[in-house]
Amino acid sequence: MKKISKIVISLLLLVLLSLSLVGCKQLDDLKNNRGIYLDESKEEIELRGHVYEKVLERIMYGNTEWETYLIADEWSLTVTDKDVPVLLANSYGDTVRYNSRDEEDPVILCVPDYRENNGSVNVFYCRSDYLDTLKAKLDNVELDQFYYTKMMISEPDNKVVYKKQRISEKAAEVIRKTLARPNDPATDLDPQTEYPDYASFKDLRYTDKDLLFTNDINLEVGKTNTGDYYIYGAYSKESSMTEELYWKKVAPEDNALLDELFSSDFVETFVPEDVIH
Amino acid sequence: MVGKLIKYDFQSFFRLLFPVQLIVIGIAGLNRIVQIFENGTSTYKTVFISSIVLLVIACVVALVMSYVIGIIRFYQGLYSGEGYLSHSLPVTSTQHIWSKLIVSMLFECGTLLAIFIAANVATLGEVGVELYKAGGYVAKELFAQVHFNGVVFLIEWLLIFLVAMASSLLMMYFCISIGQLVNRKKILLAFGVLFGLYILGQILATILIILGPVFLNSDAIRTFLQGIFDWAAEHRIAAIHIASLLTLLAQSVLAFVYFLVTERIMTKRLNLS
Known part of the structure; x- marks a missing residue:
């Protein structure tokens, strides 16, 4: 019944879409924004004349740089099987998120794979001419940098976009140093019983110097009302399979280096010419 | 006799409705011609949207006219002055009603066919092909x-x-x-x-x-x-x-x-x- 309802709704949308089509240009745009799985195994995608090959899922877990300057309304790619007509791409296809670099065509595609029992998993595809570069980067990746997501406003039309903002090397060094030192009960808090009275916090993720990769470790930096900084995360205890949560206090002399995370210019504006496609 | 009744009614409907159906197809043709000049300017968009609106209005008017004319022809043919002639024919009331009903339904279906032809004319070309592909795919999925x-x-x-x-x-x-x-x-x-x-x-x-x-x-x-x-x-x-x-x-x-x-x-x- 669900499939039949979907089919009936697709038919109605088709009728409405047929009235709204401006003409061939809109059809060309639809074709341009539609990729095709080259076979049933979905190992390859063809999009805008390029072939994209699947890379291992876990290597590129989480976000990639496609979130940089992404204006969701304007960029809408779908990937479908070969036999799906272009007008039904949105109904029968997978919506793709993709990165944006200084090129017209995206380098990396992220296609959610909706698995029946396990929810959805992101599957990554890399443009075939960039694959060797990506693999070389993967071989040498060092997730020793950190980034947070910054909201930006596109000025003429006030659209909200999100940018991955890498923190400075000095701030990153403070975080690395704090995470590396052993837990100090005298200064650190037990998250089971204590909670810093922080005024604001920032979510951080690990990344590499190219802002290309990340992992599934979430960090949180909190600033208290008294001006202290804490880093919240999890670490594995020695000879233990479980992870322990912690609130690690940043050394007072390093507090100033983390002020950039809580700058008052949280929301910036930009004009579309600055968007990197 | 019923055949002649139907023929007479058919001619009467044809004179009234066929030009309307042709106009609908003509407006669709106009819409298609407008699309030849497609560009990103606001002038084109205004003209195109206007032609679409005109086509939709024409389709609605044609449908309403088909329906209304069917009712008017029934009244005029059987209950007004013309009724004197109609009821003097060697035809039963049942045959009269069937005659009017069949011809009305024929022309309503004819108007729907005209609208379908108009839709094809308006989407002539790549758009029409893609629409048929999409329709065929949905039908295939449904039948599956x-x-x-x-x-x-x-x-x-x-x-x-x-x-x-x-x-x-x-x-x-x-x-x-x-x-x-x-x-x-x-x-x-x-x-x-x-x-x-x-x-x-x-x-x-x-x-x-x-x-x-x-x-x-x-x-x-x-x-x-x-x-x-x-x-x-x-x-x-x-x-x-x-x-x-x-x-x-x-x-x-x-x-x-x-x-x-x-x-x-x-x-x-x-x-x-």
């Missing part, structure tokens, strides 16, 4: 789900459509026939009957809404209804068939009642004064 039931569904829904069209026209004939029972203000009475039918429908619906919860308080009725819903959920295809057939039956009963009353009035209580 329901198999041969798809054909049966199509037949059922086509029958429902035709019977509903007939029922709608017969309802108008019914109203007009009752209206002509009086000597003055016949049209007004016909509208009054139509309004009365509408009000009756609303009253019945309201009663159902009010009494529904009262009936649902009964455990037996609730259990019975729940059983029906559970069965329908388990046998969805069969449930859709049954619902379609019930709809067809309801429409047929209504159409029959309207036809019967109209025929009786025309036979026993004809008033051409």
Whole structure:
């Protein structure tokens, strides 16, 4: 019944879409924004004349740089099987998120794979001419940098976009140093019983110097009302399979280096010419 | 004789409606020509949207005209001055009604066909091809789900459509026939009957809404209804068939009642004064 309802709704949308089509240009745009799985195994995608090959899922877990300057309304790619007509791409296809670099065509595609029992998993595809570069980067990746997501406003039309903002090397060094030192009960808090009275916090993720990769470790930096900084995360205890949560206090002399995370210019504006496609 | 009746009515409808149908197709052609000059300017968008709006309005007008002319031709042909000639022919009331009904339905279908042709003209080219591809894909998916039931569904829904069209026209004939029972203000009475039918429908619906919860308080009725819903959920295809057939039956009963009353009035209580 669900499939039949979907089919009936697709038919109605088709009728409405047929009235709204401006003409061939809109059809060309639809074709341009539609990729095709080259076979049933979905190992390859063809999009805008390029072939994209699947890379291992876990290597590129989480976000990639496609979130940089992404204006969701304007960029809408779908990937479908070969036999799906272009007008039904949105109904029968997978919506793709993709990165944006200084090129017209995206380098990396992220296609959610909706698995029946396990929810959805992101599957990554890399443009075939960039694959060797990506693999070389993967071989040498060092997730020793950190980034947070910054909201930006596109000025003429006030659209909200999100940018991955890498923190400075000095701030990153403070975080690395704090995470590396052993837990100090005298200064650190037990998250089971204590909670810093922080005024604001920032979510951080690990990344590499190219802002290309990340992992599934979430960090949180909190600033208290008294001006202290804490880093919240999890670490594995020695000879233990479980992870322990912690609130690690940043050394007072390093507090100033983390002020950039809580700058008052949280929301910036930009004009579309600055968007990197 | 019935054949000649139909032929005469057909010619009458043709003179009135065929130009309208041609205009609809012509506007579609105009729309397609506008698309040749496609560009990103606001002028083009304004012109294109205007042509689309014009096409939609033309389609609606054509449909309404087909319907209204069918009703007018019934009244004029059987209950006005022309009725004297019509009822002097060696044709029964039943044949008169069938003749008018068949021709009205033919031209309503003809208008729908004209609109379909217009849609094809307006989307001529790559857009039309993609639309057909998409339609074919959806149909294929549907038939993959329901198999041969798809054909049966199509037949059922086509029958429902035709019977509903007939029922709608017969309802108008019914109203007009009752209206002509009086000597003055016949049209007004016909509208009054139509309004009365509408009000009756609303009253019945309201009663159902009010009494529904009262009936649902009964455990037996609730259990019975729940059983029906559970069965329908388990046998969805069969449930859709049954619902379609019930709809067809309801429409047929209504159409029959309207036809019967109209025929009786025309036979026993004809008033051409």
